[in-house]
Amino acid sequence: MTAFWILAPVMVLAALGILFVRKAVHAALLLAVVMISLAVLYAALDAPFLFAVQIIVYTGAILMLFLFVLMLVGVDASDSVVETIRGQRVLAVAGGLVLGVLLVLGLSQLTLGTVVGLDEANSGGNIEALANILFSRYVFAFETTSALLITAAVGAMVLAHRERLTPKAGQAERAAQRVRDFSEKGTHLGPLPSPGVYARHNAVDTPALLPDGTPAPDSVSRVLSSRGTVRSAPALADDIEQVRRSIDGVPGGASGEQATATGHNTEQHSLEEEGR
């Protein structure tokens, strides 16, 4: 009983959190809280098998699948706040409140009688008793489940499979393309510069510095720069200026400090972006 009164508020709060958090990853983590608390409640309700299955299947497999898809879908996954149907959100919340109040009032007026308890049914072990029922009375449903699972697996494969419309470019084609680009547009033939060379950090979000101190934009990934999570070039240029000034003996830290701060800000922003 103690477990219930501790876990019930936690579960309700976490479930409400799913409604209000903006980022889908946070919603998934809150759902994990609800599911693990449910598993503990199953254990308290004399269902040790379901306790294990809840943790392994729900928290372990289904929620991880959710997180996988979230990571694949990526930063776009934030919720839009625009209402497509006017008043829909208000109506939904009002309807939900009505449903909740109705259910809770109705259930609290119910008298269920004394609890029989599962001590007798579980006397030979919960898993053995479940297996007895599952493979006798529910054996047809159990067999049908296998068909369902196979259909789901095939369906997922069909949906996730992408037909390749153009032949895949191999190493020879890409090399030829590179030489063609060089002859037509004058693009550099060799590999791109690696990030962080001669800069203060060797992280992938730090552009390499050219001999004249300017950052090389080619050296950071296109994805990072389009997300805006690259340590900004002015910050680095300012760092160089600061070093130069200190060599010259002129104390000028303020602008450099500020630039480093903005650099860190962009980094924090990038973490938030990835969280979505």
Add this chain to the structure above:
Amino acid sequence: MDTTPYVVLSAILFTIGTVGVLTRRNAIVVFMCVELMLNACNLALVAFARQHGNLDGQIAAFFVMVVAAAEVVVGLAIIMTIFRTRRSASVDDASLLKY
């Protein structure tokens, strides 16, 4: 102990899940709310299994879990397919079937 608190908690979770399905716009979060509703039903099933002293409720909860797993696999594959063509996981963007 009494079964009623468990069933009331299950009803509250189910309601929260319903409101989530109706209000959230991100398809994946909508899916999570459906999972929350299924979980709430499972809690009621397990609580009633203990109330009545037989294991049929637990078997039903087990089947709900199996069906939920299959549903999540297919649903997330559909979301991935829609995301691949539309670059968006919002439920509002996939409205072409209306017309």
